[in-house]
Amino acid sequence: MALKIGVIGTGMIGVDHIRRLTQVLSGAEITAVTDIDRARAEAAAPKGAQVFDTPKELIGSDAVEAVVICSWGPAHEEQLLDCIAAGKPVFCEKPLVTSEAAAKRVIEAEVAFGRRLVQVGFMRRFDADYRRLKAVIDGGSLGAPLMYHSTHRNASVPEGLYTSDMPLNDTLVHDADISRWLLDDEVAAVEVRVPRRSTRGGELRDPTIVLLHMTSGAIVDVEISVNIAYGYDIRGEVSCEMGVAALPNRPATVISDRFGIRQAIPEDWRERFIEAYDQEFREWIVAAGQGTATGPSTWDGYAATLVGDAALRAVASGTRESIEMIEKPALYGPAPALAAE
Ligand SMILES: NC(=O)c1ccc[n+]([C@@H]2O[C@H](COP(=O)([O-])OP(=O)(O)OC[C@H]3O[C@@H](n4cnc5c(N)ncnc54)[C@H](O)[C@@H]3O)[C@@H](O)[C@H]2O)c1
Known part of the structure; x- marks a missing residue:
């Protein structure tokens, strides 16, 4: 059975991921799309996919088993938290979120849920x-x-x-x-x-x-x-x-x-990393089909966010800025074992 996927954000990379999920890879179908620019979502929707007005409605829909977030970074936090609240595996393009506080909120929500649901789009x-x-x-x-x-x-x-x-x-x-x-x-x-x-x-x-x-x-x-x-x-x-x-x-x-x-x-990145994006989604489809995530985690997204924040502080101070990480939750230890296909 193909994994039913809803895509949030149908701009440059959203459209490219829809192409790979519908034309290149097997095991997935796009059942729903949404974008704040509705015309863009309608133009990007594959045949049979429903166009939703909001990410919340898409995430809550029974037609969606897993979510792909390709909206702008500042929108990611709310969409990730909604996916975790719904217990749906979610692939989120980088950056995970755009502040340390937001990254901690996503970690807290996923740890409280008790199972890894989030994969971040670090395709390298x-x-x-x-x-x-x-x-x-x-x-x-x-x-x-x-x-x-x-x-x-x-x-x-x-x-x-x-x-x-x-x-x-x-x-x-x-x-x-x-x-x-x-x-x-x-x-x-x-x-x-x-x-x-x-x-x-x-x-x-x-x-x-x-x-x-x-x-x-x-x-x-x-x-x-x-x-x-x-x-x-x-x-x-x-x-x-x-x-x-x-x-x-x-x-x-x-x-x-x-x-x-x-x-x-x-x-651009679409050409250089075309096979990497394909492989990233091949592995994500398998894990999401089993209700979890195995690739780059919320923890990895948090760590990268801290580096961006420290870099901005370093520009302002002109000096070396340290990074303090919270203790790593056990959830972000070795990736969960998947059942054989
Ligand atoms: N992994 C990579 O190599 C890579 C490459 C490019 C972009 N990205 C990331 O992917 C994301 C999207 O980038 P893009 O280049 O496709 O940008 P884009 O501007 O082309 O597309 C983003 C789309 O999201 C929509 N959107 C924004 N906020 C929304 C919201 N709250 N709800 C619904 N739709 C919303 C916009 O209307 C737009 O259509 C960014 O986070 C970007 O950093 C990753």
């Missing part, structure tokens, strides 16, 4: 290249990781949609999460350096260099450029005690002609 963890990189580090042949250089470049961001804080409170969460996951570590403190501002970004604070001081003493440096014009370019290199492991640039056809030798660069 499902990317085959990142998984191979992690396997090399975990294998131990290179020794302990000491530094990780993370590069996160976007061609552009939609004009007017984001404030100047966006690179730190929206983009950085991906690098924060992948650093925690790759190094199996937590972020203890954050520093931010702001170079000369790009003239292409308007009010945006762009680019930025962020230093993540990990609990082990390892240091991660992150370049965030969200208006770099040439394409979407994600790189990473882990320096260990006895060697270096690097994330390859995306393999692409090599063109040789009178202009030289070149490879295409992905335009």
Whole structure:
């Protein structure tokens, strides 16, 4: 039986996830959609899906067994809390929420419910290249990781949609999460350096260099450029005690002609991480079908939110800002075991 899914937010990534859930993957059907822009929801609704006026009505509907949240970050908290209150598994695009207090409220609600229901959209963890990189580090042949250089470049961001804080409170969460996951570590403190501002970004604070001081003493440096014009370019290199492991640039056809030798660069995240998003949902469908979640958790969303908050404090103070985490609830220990299909 296909899992009946309701989608909240039918903008760029909502539409892309609807495409993959209806045209690429099996085991799911979209039975409901909603968006504050009703016309957008109607245009995105697959045949037979009901268009709801509000997220609350969609979450409460018997036609919905699991929910995919693709609305803007500030709307996520209320929608997540409604899903948890209804006991419905929910995939929530990053960021989990946009403040530490909101993240704690979602943790409290899920812990009180007693079972993991939330998966956060940190798709890099499902990317085959990142998984191979992690396997090399975990294998131990290179020794302990000491530094990780993370590069996160976007061609552009939609004009007017984001404030100047966006690179730190929206983009950085991906690098924060992948650093925690790759190094199996937590972020203890954050520093931010702001170079000369790009003239292409308007009010945006762009680019930025962020230093993540990990609990082990390892240091991660992150370049965030969200208006770099040439394409979407994600790189990473882990320096260990006895060697270096690097994330390859995306393999692409090599063109040789009178202009030289070149490879295409992905335009945006949809192209670069297309297989990662597919795999992320493949695994989510299995877990949600069993009433739970196994991927990046509310705890991981909370940790990434703290890094964004600390980065904003670090911009204001010009110095190193520490992170204090609450004690990790047992619910966020090893992922729940799933029944064999
Ligand atoms: N994982 C990734 O790589 C990735 C990539 C892009 C976007 N995202 C995240 O996905 C989310 C959506 O991003 P997007 O690029 O699709 O933005 P978007 O602006 O294209 O779409 C968001 C949609 O949500 C709707 N919406 C907003 N608030 C709502 C609410 N309260 N109730 C119902 N609908 C609401 C808007 O009307 C819009 O149609 C954001 O949180 C963003 O950070 C993640």
